[in-house]
Amino acid sequence: MSDAPAIDWTNPSKKPAPDPGPDPEPGPLYAVRKAVHPQRIDGPFRRFKWLVMLITLGIYYITPWIRWDRGPFAPDQAVLVDLANRRFYMFGVEIWPHEFYFVAGMLIMAGIGLFLVTSAVGRAWCGYSCPQTVWTDVFQHVDRFVDGDRNARMRLDAAPWGPAKIARRGFKWTIYLVISFWTGGAWIMYFADAPTLTVDFWTGQAAMVAYVTVAILTATTFILGGFLREQVCIYMCPWPRIQTAMLDEKSLIVTYKDWRGEQRGSVKKAAKNPERYGDCIDCNQCVAVCPTGVDIREGAQIGCITCGLCIDACDRVMAEVGRPRGLIDYATLEDCEHEAAGGNVRSIWKTLFRPRTLIYFSIWGAIGAALLFALGVRTHTELTVEHDRNPPFMLMSNGDVRNAFTVRIRNMESRPRDMKLEIGGLPDGLMWTDDTARADAARSIIRAVPADATQPVRVYVIAPSDTVTQNFTFTVTSQDEQSEQDAAEVRFESPEN
Secondary structure, three states, X not given: OOOOOOOOOOOOOOOOOOOOOOOOOOOOOOOOOOOOOOOOOOOHHHHHHHHHHHHHHHHHHHHHHOEXXXXXXXXXXXXXXXXXXXXXXXXXXXXXXXXXXXXXXXXXXXXXHHHHHHHHHOOHHHHHHOHHHHHHHHHHHHHHHHHOOHHHHHHHHHOOOOHHHHHHHHHHHHHHHHHHHHHHHHXXXXXXXXXXXXXXXXXXXXXXXXXXXXXXXXXXXXXXXHHHOHHHHHHHOOHHHHHOOOOOOOOOEEEEOHHHHOOOOOHHHHHHXXXXXXOOOOOOHHHHOOOOOOOHHHOOOOOOOOOOHHHHHHHHHHHHXXXXXXXXXXXXXXXXXXXXXXXXXXXXXXXXXXXHHHHHHHHHHHHHHHHHHHHHHOOOEEEEEEEOOOOOOEEOOOOOEEEEEEEEEEEOOOOOEEEEEEEEOOOOOEEEEOOOOHHHOEOEEEEEEOOOEEEEEEEEXXXXXXXXXXXXXEEEEEOOOOOOEEEEEEEEOOOEO
């Protein structure tokens, strides 16, 4: 085939387009990281970040050490994931394996809660409560404590390696490592009694999985919070990309009001020509304080975690130059259009309480109410029964028919209780167990069930020879002041159909 330019035969006189040449080389898929050194700032949003950080870290580190009295037969740790016994304890609530729907419901509530927060106030989760954000914030404060504020850190980064820089880096990374180790150590405390595990851990008696888990979490916290930081949010985390589908023009996000700020110019330039320049004096303070290093004046971008620190910085600058606050602010795109056109901005309550957020909140509240209802009406006594399949029945020497069942009596109280098991229906039917004689067969038996345990009982039910196949019930009743009861319907098999 010829490489000559193709001729347009619908218009032969038209000259063919010149050959554009080979395709350009694709650009890099990954940008080289530029170190971010946030500048210290004070303001309402920074103080709110301090508050959230103290609360979240306090909950994480302190919760395993809170005690909760459940009696002498149950663990006294307030929050405990007891994998060995397949239990989950949270203060006065105990979740058994067959009640996993409570955990699933809480996870669904957490997901819908994220949808609700995102639709209302944008990426507030990322800006304040995300573990990556919280621990990155901690490490950035360590940077400021060891190396100084932004300019000092930038000079130290640019300086050649020497004894002073090595000493500073070693000291700072040691603090990183201590925080990371403490973080990994706190995590394993949720899976065993915290005081006991602490002693076992430091005396070398803990299980190997405890040491491996602490090592992995120490390394990930050290690397992700100490070095990768904003790269986790921009490149690794899928949540920013999911959140963009939940935002609309009515969602509150951190916004630069370009119609008010442009054209940018210094205070002196604006004083000479006030009609030409806007309120933005191009001081770059909004960029300097940003923990991810983005310029909010370039519009919405995936690196912005809507923490609001740029608002604090901009408001302070506006106060210093005598201009109204709010050049950078939490605002909806819809309100920005109204404000740019000279219209009124809606109140914060009308912005938050709109159909979309109310629907999310209603779903979230309905699931929470359903879980609370299920938690309130559940009993601490349960019964399950399994019929032997082979053989389904046995004929005794006197012609009576015997069926065998495996009955499991579950005592979900943190104390041992006596349970009465009885037959309902099946006239003339009697039962006995492996540890009782057939001569002692009766319509009911009493078993002592240990605290917080399930006791299997092998039960034999016998009926006269003329008994036909029919349904009957096993009923268990706790022999205490609660008198909790549960029943299971089963089938008595007989050759008489």
